[in-house]
Amino acid sequence: GAAQLFTGGWSMPSVFPTEVHSWDQFYTHRVMPIGLWTHLEDVIAEFPEFDEAQLALKYDDYSTMEEREELVEIASWGAMEMSSSIWIVEPAGFIPHSADLGIVLDMAGGVSSQWPFTIHYHEEGEPVIGGTVQMQANRMFVEPWNPVDGSPFTYDMMVTRDALGEGYMGHMSHPETGLYQPQLYERGEVFVKEGLPVNVTEDHVDLYFEDVDEGIPVPDDAWADWDHEEQRFLTAAERAEYDENYDQVAARKSIVYYPDDHFDRPLHDGSTYALADHILSFIFWFERGREDGLLYDPAVAADFDAAFPSFKGVEILDEDPLTVAYYSDTWTLDAENMVTPFAPTYGTYEWFGFWHMIALGKMATVDGELAFTEDTAEDLGVEWMDYTQGPSLPILEDKLLEAVEANYIPYEPTMGQYVTEDEALERWTNLHSFYEEYGHFWVGSGPFVLKDLDGVAEFVHLIRFEDYPDSANKWMWFLDS
Numbered sequence: 001g002a003a004q005l006f007t008g009g010w011s012m013p014s015v016f017p018t019e020v021h022s023w024d025q026f027y028t029h030r031v032m033p034i035g036l037w038t039h040l041e042d043v044i045a046e047f048p049e050f051d052e053a054q055l056a057l058k059y060d061d062y063s064t065m066e067e068r069e070e071l072v073e074i075a076s077w078g079a080m081e082m083s084s085s086i087w088i089v090e091p092a093g094f095i096p097h098s099a100d101l102g103i104v105l106d107m108a109g110g111v112s113s114q115w116p117f118t119i120h121y122h123e124e125g126e127p128v129i130g131g132t133v134q135m136q137a138n139r140m141f142v143e144p145w146n147p148v149d150g151s152p153f154t155y156d157m158m159v160t161r162d163a164l165g166e167g168y169m170g171h172m173s174h175p176e177t178g179l180y181q182p183q184l185y186e187r188g189e190v191f192v193k194e195g196l197p198v199n200v201t202e203d204h205v206d207l208y209f210e211d212v213d214e215g216i217p218v219p220d221d222a223w224a225d226w227d228h229e230e231q232r233f234l235t236a237a238e239r240a241e242y243d244e245n246y247d248q249v250a251a252r253k254s255i256v257y258y259p260d261d262h263f264d265r266p267l268h269d270g271s272t273y274a275l276a277d278h279i280l281s282f283i284f285w286f287e288r289g290r291e292d293g294l295l296y297d298p299a300v301a302a303d304f305d306a307a308f309p310s311f312k313g314v315e316i317l318d319e320d321p322l323t324v325a326y327y328s329d330t331w332t333l334d335a336e337n338m339v340t341p342f343a344p345t346y347g348t349y350e351w352f353g354f355w356h357m358i359a360l361g362k363m364a365t366v367d368g369e370l371a372f373t374e375d376t377a378e379d380l381g382v383e384w385m386d387y388t389q390g391p392s393l394p395i396l397e398d399k400l401l402e403a404v405e406a407n408y409i410p411y412e413p414t415m416g417q418y419v420t421e422d423e424a425l426e427r428w429t430n431l432h433s434f435y436e437e438y439g440h441f442w443v444g445s446g447p448f449v450l451k452d453l454d455g456v457a458e459f460v461h462l463i464r465f466e467d468y469p470d471s472a473n474k475w476m477w478f479l480d481s
Helices: 022-027 040-044 048-058 065-082 154-163 236-242 275-289 298-310 355-366 374-380 392-406 421-438 476-480
Strands: 120-123 126-128 171-173 180-182 187-193 205-210 223-227 232-235 252-257 311-319 322-328 448-454 459-464
Touching (some): 154 448, 223 275, 232 236, 275 298, 298 311, 355 392, 421 448
Parallel strands (some): 187 205
Antiparallel strands (some): 223 232, 223 311, 311 322
């Protein structure tokens, strides 16, 4: 038959301590819910040994480095045999900028996720407060911007995920090692089964080896699943009753500790962080991944099906200050990258989103007027959702008016335990004022606010978030690393 060839370019957003996840990203349908990859569901079925090996690497289904080396060999040769992606060249780039401008450059990603937190003018090496910077990107607005599954292109995410958000899931990637540093949380603890080849380097993580035969016990009351009909979390004890493949033990447990003032942290619309923001993002994972969910999206179901068996549970140890334990059979070689924040993030690329702004997209999706992903939008004949411009805005505005009138709380049987009517009213009032001022619905919490944009001219105007609580020099130590 005829062959079709497409060329494309990919940049690493940051240094990765290991890149074994890339096989699943570029050779299967599970990671990127767009046409060039969703068709690979049938293709990958013809290469079962390769698929099993790369999944074992991604989800750490091995116990020794020798086993890992064998899996890497199988996956490396399997990828070349399948050849749905053929890598041609790896060019080296450069980032020209003014001599009086300072910025942290990632060893792999260049101007990467650290840029909004470190960019500054300086005089003789001393930072200067304030100023205006003009940056030029190769291309922007490649695809619609929405915080659940919008444009994954590097220059778009430099704004949507990096400038408007709080790092990757609330981490900051070290520009030379790729080891995660705590941005939203204070510290973490990691517990793994004795014998796993895990190391720790940074002092913000404590690593413990557990002498357990089967695994680390998951508490009965940990949240381990979701009941779509009753809209409530199912506990580990309940899941153990109906899921014959579920063992109530885990290879890894991590605990993340948030600071005392976490829920004082401001959002761009005048709201502050709430536990409900964290919980809704967890609900969305289930709701989008399974057919019973109100937000079921076939484009992301395969990734959910692959990840769910290794997920063992989440336990909120303390609501304020927020302290959360995460149980999983996945682990990594570096303890720093096993601290799993209970972050209010969405989608493959972990965009930050907050329950009220995300709820608008949920309403539009349930009503069949918009879709979070490209494939589902095409299947339904609706717009791929955009929170910032275009024909999505009047639809989202209608949903905002409906939400204000009903004082809407999504998934109320669960979310209603964490959002009072007064709190909901305050969120909707803030979002309405934000939309009137800025003309879009992308409420972030990062160091910059999206003030204005023009998709045709590919122009974005960001302004400093005046209420951003972190010190401007918080991440300047990266410059000395």
